[in-house]
Amino acid sequence: MRKRKMNIMLCFLAMTIVVAGCAKSTATNPADTEVKVAESKPDANATTTKKVVSTSGKEVELPGKITRVVNTWPSSATMMIFLGAGDKLVGVHKYVKTLPFNKLIYPKLEQIPTAEENPEELLKLDPEVILTASDDNIKSYTQVGLKGVNLMFNNYKTMKESVSALGDILGGDYKSKTDRLVAYIDGNLKKVQDTFKNLREEEKPVVYYAVDNMYSTTGAGTIMEEWVTNGGGKFATSDLGKGMRVTVTPEDILKKNPDIIVVSGGEGSKKVVQSFKTTPEWSEIKAVKNNKIFVIPSGCFAWDRFGAESALQILWAAATFHPDLFVMDMKEETRKFYKEYSNFDMTDQQLEQLLKGEVVK
Structure with a gap:
């Protein structure tokens, strides 16, 4: 009986050793480990x-x-x-x-x-x-x-x-x-810079920019100054102040005597243009006498300011200041621009309104 019990215990001990050995072998087997890694799945809730x-x-x-x-x-x-x-x-x-x-x-x-x-x-x-x-x-x-x-x-x-x-x-x-819009901005800047690289100073018109009313403008260090100068013009108020809010007087403008006046488009722009034409203090200014007052287009945002259409403003300025030197079909360019980026097909009437600086509804 004792001998039988002893044999059973020895068999049990042997089986325990074998199982432990197999378990150890499985845990340290590189091939098995690789399989487990390959089969693991990323956490579906993990966020990047x-x-x-x-x-x-x-x-x-x-x-x-x-x-x-x-x-x-x-x-x-x-x-x-x-x-x-x-x-x-x-x-x-x-x-x-x-x-x-x-x-x-x-x-x-x-x-x-x-x-x-x-x-x-x-x-x-x-x-x-x-x-x-x-x-x-x-x-x-x-x-x-x-x-x-x-x-x-x-x-x-x-x-x-x-x-x-x-x-x-x-x-x-x-x-x-x-990325395409950035490349388009670069391309437009190069077009106008190449066109006007040999333009003499006396050939550059003095341009006065107005927003909201006749006496409200911007100064040096603004995107307005950049599209005027890139468009082959001289920014009238560069030396009258800096930044986005500059107020001028009739005397300031008489001294500058701008060749061209450009008005930020959209709601109220027609009223500003009419003020230039009817206010006595402005009657002797070259831009008024020669009817060189233009309204800047306004779409999703005013082209002259900080929207995507500022990319088009580069071309508009050049074509407006120097129509003889910078020939651009702004209708076709504008139509393509909105189609490419907004997938918006503009009607002929909407296009006419837009390029006149009118409110397009």
Whole structure:
């Protein structure tokens, strides 16, 4: 009996050793390990991120795929609409909804909530990113856990940076569109620069730019100064102030005696043009006497300012200031531009209205 028990115990011990040995062999077998790694699947809930650099140089980490954007800077919001990204907008500045052309490009605009700068209110819109024109705004967004990117620009160099960053944010096919838009800006700048590279100073007209009223303009260091100078003109107010808000007097303009006056288009532009023509203080100015007053087109955003159409403004300025030197079919160029980036087929009537600086509805 004892012998039988002993044999059973020895058999059990032997089986235990064999099983342990097999287990150890399985755990350390490289081939088995590789098979297990190959068969493992990534976590379906894992999220990717991407880093985007704002025009103020700050790096921001965002979700890899962006589907919910609040855009509190009107020109940037209109650029998204222009590029066909309206469905990504979950909040826009109220001014965007006052621009009729945006509703032609994106009929669902009215359905998008109005976005204020209040961080608590923005939280309710549940955005993945807020696009803005100020780093100060971003500080307040961060305090409530929101991400913001500053896309402000005020010249063609930073415009290209802003457009490129917007493509990084939107991703996918939108990045391809923004890359093409950046190349288009570069191409237009080269066209006008090549045309006017030998233009003498005395051949360049003095150009006065007006926005909102006769005495409201901009100064040095602005995108307005750039499209005037690139278009073969002299910016009348370069030495009268800097930045986006410069107020002039009739005496200032009489001294400059501009050859050409250009007025920011859209709502109210006809009234400004009429003021130039009927105000006695302006009657002796060359631009008024020679009827050289032009209204700048306005589409998704005013061409002369910060929208995507600023790329077209380069060509418009050159063709307006020097129609004999810079020959451009602006109708055809404009039609192609909106078709390519917005997939919008403009009617002949809409095109006529647009190029006259009228409100297109």
